[in-house]
Amino acid sequence: MAIILTSDQQDLTELVKNFMEKEVKPHIKEYDRKGEFPLELYKKGFELGFHLLNIPEEHGGLGLDHRTTTVVLEEMAKVEPAYAVTMFTSIITFECILLSGSKEQIAKYSEKLIPGALGAFSLTEPNAGSDAASLRTTAVRDGDDYILNGRKCFVTNGGYSDIYIIFATVDRSLGAKGITAFIVEKGIPGFSVGKHEDKMGLRLSNTTDLVFDNVRVSAADRLGKEGEGFKIAMMGLDAGRICHAAISTGISQGAINEAVKYAKERVQFGKPIIKNQAIQFMLADMDMQTEAGRQLSYSGAALLDAGMKATKEAAMAKCFAADTAVKVTQDAVQVLGGYGYSREYPVEKMYRDAKITQIWEGTNEVQRMIIARELTGK
Ligand SMILES: Cc1cc2nc3c(=O)[nH]c(=O)nc-3n(C[C@H](O)[C@H](O)[C@H](O)COP(=O)(O)OP(=O)(O)OC[C@H]3O[C@@H](n4cnc5c(N)ncnc54)[C@H](O)[C@@H]3O)c2cc1C
Numbered sequence: 001m002a003i004i005l006t007s008d009q010q011d012l013t014e015l016v017k018n019f020m021e022k023e024v025k026p027h028i029k030e031y032d033r034k035g036e037f038p039l040e041l042y043k044k045g046f047e048l049g050f051h052l053l054n055i056p057e058e059h060g061g062l063g064l065d066h067r068t069t070t071v072v073l074e075e076m077a078k079v080e081p082a083y084a085v086t087m088f089t090s091i092i093t094f095e096c097i098l099l100s101g102s103k104e105q106i107a108k109y110s111e112k113l114i115p116g117a118l119g120a121f122s123l124t125e126p127n128a129g130s131d132a133a134s135l136r137t138t139a140v141r142d143g144d145d146y147i148l149n150g151r152k153c154f155v156t157n158g159g160y161s162d163i164y165i166i167f168a169t170v171d172r173s174l175g176a177k178g179i180t181a182f183i184v185e186k187g188i189p190g191f192s193v194g195k196h197e198d199k200m201g202l203r204l205s206n207t208t209d210l211v212f213d214n215v216r217v218s219a220a221d222r223l224g225k226e227g228e229g230f231k232i233a234m235m236g237l238d239a240g241r242i243c244h245a246a247i248s249t250g251i252s253q254g255a256i257n258e259a260v261k262y263a264k265e266r267v268q269f270g271k272p273i274i275k276n277q278a279i280q281f282m283l284a285d286m287d288m289q290t291e292a293g294r295q296l297s298y299s300g301a302a303l304l305d306a307g308m309k310a311t312k313e314a315a316m317a318k319c320f321a322a323d324t325a326v327k328v329t330q331d332a333v334q335v336l337g338g339y340g341y342s343r344e345y346p347v348e349k350m351y352r353d354a355k356i357t358q359i360w361e362g363t364n365e366v367q368r369m370i371i372a373r374e375l376t377g378k
Pocket residue numbers: 089121122123124128129130131153154155156157199202207356359360361362363364365366
């Protein structure tokens with residue numbers, strides 16, 4: 001890793017690495033096959049504060065800066081990207097409340113999130129994906145409450161969350177300016193978890209629909225003002241994309257590690273396959289691209305740590321690291337030959353896991369649109 005870590009960062013990285021290797025890795029194959037959410041494994045991470053990485057210390061978090069957060073997320077994703085994503089989704093939920101919540105909301109929900117509750121951030125709907133501002137879930141004011149109706153989809157942590165940030169519209173004719181954010185707790189009447197996605201990859205992460213059938217939410221649980229929801233949803237996007245880039249880089253690095261190990265052991269034509277220049281060049285390209293993606297996320301994180309804007313850099317990091325993860329994991333399967341295609345070895349799962357990184361947090365097409373917009377000033 002071409003980055004100089006402080007001794008604190010090294011200790012933390014070592015702790016995460018050991019935890020992932022000992023506590024998580026032995027169970028991955030079983031849970032991946034079943035497509036089951038390993039709640040108990042996540043609870044062990046709560047004890048170490050993995051759901052509070054960059055949450056400020058004064059709010060009960062670890063107070064990590066953006067750069068250190070990317071290092072930690074990469075380390076988790078090297079072993080299991082769903083682990084990093086589950087923790088990170090809880091972090092964004094908490095951050096939304098810290099950035100836009102009232103003192104009362106911060107106090108109320110910190111108490112629940114700090115000890116280790118899962119959070120979820122729910123913007124996407126069946127007819128509103130990339131065009132998130134066209135969402136249709138409605139919030140109608142009724143005295144001191146709002147009544148929510150609609151359906152959300154692809155909600156990470158959907159089935160296991162205790163606290164949800166829900167985006168609904170108070171007036172569809174206003175478009176993005178009608179979108180309003182609410183904090184919704186598990187178990188309130190009319191609110192239920194819908195379909196559970198049986199996914200191609202990232203099967204240790206839980207993804208569900210959410211259904212709102214005349215759900216009464218107190219106005220005290222509205223986050224920010226009416227119409228500020230879209231701004232709230234977009235607020236943490238640059239930091240989020242840099243974190244997602246780090247997760248993609250973790251997937252790539254995990255695949256490189258497996259490919260190098262295998263290529264040293266596998267003997268064909270009387271010598272380990274790594275002695276062939278064709279294999280060496282493939283590994284060299286995999287490593288080069290992974291390092292480039294890593295450096296893009298570090299430079300974006302450094303800008304954010306300096307209090308600067310990083311919209312273009314975050315989009316570049318997310319897009320490049322995701323494309324790299326798909327390419328690198330595909331090449332890792334190639335290095336392992338037929339065994340790479342077999343479920344006996346971990347690289348086929350890495351290949352399946354990598355694909356989602358080009359889709360979520362704004363598809364890679366959307367990232368290219370953002371980069372072009374920053375370039376053209378439009
Ligand atoms: C596993 C998983 C977890 C997720 N977690 C969450 C979550 O926690 N919270 C949440 O709110 N959402 C979540 N999502 C949703 C995710 O953010 C969306 O899937 C994503 O934004 C894309 O939306 P879509 O799937 O509707 O695709 P669409 O928007 O329908 O896009 C389909 C294709 O068209 C392309 N496209 C669309 N518009 C344009 C355009 N103008 N120009 C060029 N190409 C375009 C897209 O890039 C894509 O290739 C998750 C999704 C998955 C699969």
